[in-house]
Amino acid sequence: MATTVFQQALGTLESHSCLSSSGFRHECGSASVKLISKDFKVDIALMRRGNYCSKKRSFSLIQASTSQTTVFDPVSSPLHKTANDSKKKPSEAALILIRHGESMWNEKNLFTGCVDVPLTKKGVEEAIEAGKRISNIPIDLIYTSALIRAQMTAMLAMTQHRRKKVPIIQHEENEQARAWSQIFSEETNKQCIPVITAWQLNERMYGELQGLNKQETADKYGKEKVQEWRRSYDIPPPNGESLEMCAERAVAYFQEHIEPQLQSGKNVMIAAHGNSLRSIIMYLDKLTSQEVISLELSTGIPMLYIFKEGSFIRRGSPVAPTEAGVYAYTKRLAQYRQRLDEMLQ
Numbered sequence: 001m002a003t004t005v006f007q008q009a010l011g012t013l014e015s016h017s018c019l020s021s022s023g024f025r026h027e028c029g030s031a032s033v034k035l036i037s038k039d040f041k042v043d044i045a046l047m048r049r050g051n052y053c054s055k056k057r058s059f060s061l062i063q064a065s066t067s068q069t070t071v072f073d074p075v076s077s078p079l080h081k082t083a084n085d086s087k088k089k090p091s092e093a094a095l096i097l098i099r100h101g102e103s104m105w106n107e108k109n110l111f112t113g114c115v116d117v118p119l120t121k122k123g124v125e126e127a128i129e130a131g132k133r134i135s136n137i138p139i140d141l142i143y144t145s146a147l148i149r150a151q152m153t154a155m156l157a158m159t160q161h162r163r164k165k166v167p168i169i170q171h172e173e174n175e176q177a178r179a180w181s182q183i184f185s186e187e188t189n190k191q192c193i194p195v196i197t198a199w200q201l202n203e204r205m206y207g208e209l210q211g212l213n214k215q216e217t218a219d220k221y222g223k224e225k226v227q228e229w230r231r232s233y234d235i236p237p238p239n240g241e242s243l244e245m246c247a248e249r250a251v252a253y254f255q256e257h258i259e260p261q262l263q264s265g266k267n268v269m270i271a272a273h274g275n276s277l278r279s280i281i282m283y284l285d286k287l288t289s290q291e292v293i294s295l296e297l298s299t300g301i302p303m304l305y306i307f308k309e310g311s312f313i314r315r316g317s318p319v320a321p322t323e324a325g326v327y328a329y330t331k332r333l334a335q336y337r338q339r340l341d342e343m344l345q
């Protein structure tokens with residue numbers, strides 16, 4: 001083979017790194033994981049500096065059926081591993097964050113919060129466009145909020161994915177729901193991506209602003225007051241959640257459920273909301289409560305992070321499915337992309 005995708009990608013790494021640098025701090029802390037028993041209990045001492053630092057967490061790593069799905073993947077398939085590779089633990093994984101596409105209340109400029117509003121036609125198109133941008137990035141597991149706009153976005157984005165795996169919502173609300181949604185073909189199972197819905201990833205609860213027009217609210221209470229409710233870190237809107245309160249559930253969920261998946265080498269996509277994702281990005285990028293004020297997320301724009309050796313490395317937003325810089329950072333991503341090309345030619 002003449003020039004591999006990896007080699008091409010490496011050639012452009014430098015320029016893309018510059019493009020994706022956003023002024024946020026990228027240095028990451030470290031996480032140490034210690035196995036303390038055979039029943040999957042782990043003790044994770046998160047030694048991160050910043051607002052969520054120095055928290056020692058102890059929890060059971062629940063072996064959800066979703067995390068046990070054995071998937072054929074050009075990157076992780078034993079067919080492509082060398083004897084040496086198979087001994088190594090995966091130390092890197094892709095993490096895609098995506099805010100839902102435009103909702104019907106975004107269009108009407110209404111405070112939405114936890115009200116369960118669907119996408120507009122434009123939102124549907126944004127989700128499909130986002131799917132094209134990430135169509136070459138491996139995804140083993142999808143997390144969404146419990147709200148339809150995030151779920152629609154994840155599903156629509158996956159219609160564009162080149163692996164053509166089928167995203168399947170996991171119904172674990174009770175034993176019957178679990179039993180009735182079982183798949184009885186191992187082969188079919190391998191071609192599915194589990195989608196886990198979690199209320200903890202919902203938009204922050206906007207209290208008594210939900211359903212109010214943003215402009216009319218600013219006219220009534222003053223632009224500064226409304227901006228404080230919308231973007232300050234610790235001032236909640238009337239009877240609603242501040243970003244800090246939203247972070248308490250969203251970041252805790254991320255740390256307890258999603259980080260262990262990344263640590264085990266699973267590539268994850270999270271489809272959620274402006275503020276639940278702002279709180280997660282604050283954690284990933286170690287933003288201060290001042291810095292997060294100016295963090296704005298557009299609807300339907302995917303953001304890629306690489307989780308590597310306990311650190312999150314922000315790669316920015318892929319502008320196109322073949323953008324070399326996206327694949328340059330890790331050899332695994334480059335190999336995945338190359339094998340996809342070979343398989344799907």
Ligand SMILES: O=C(O)[C@@H](CO)OP(=O)(O)O
Pocket residue numbers: 106110111112113114203206230274275
């Ligand atoms: O209305 C909302 O729920 C959010 C996101 O659309 O609005 P804001 O931009 O004020 O956080």
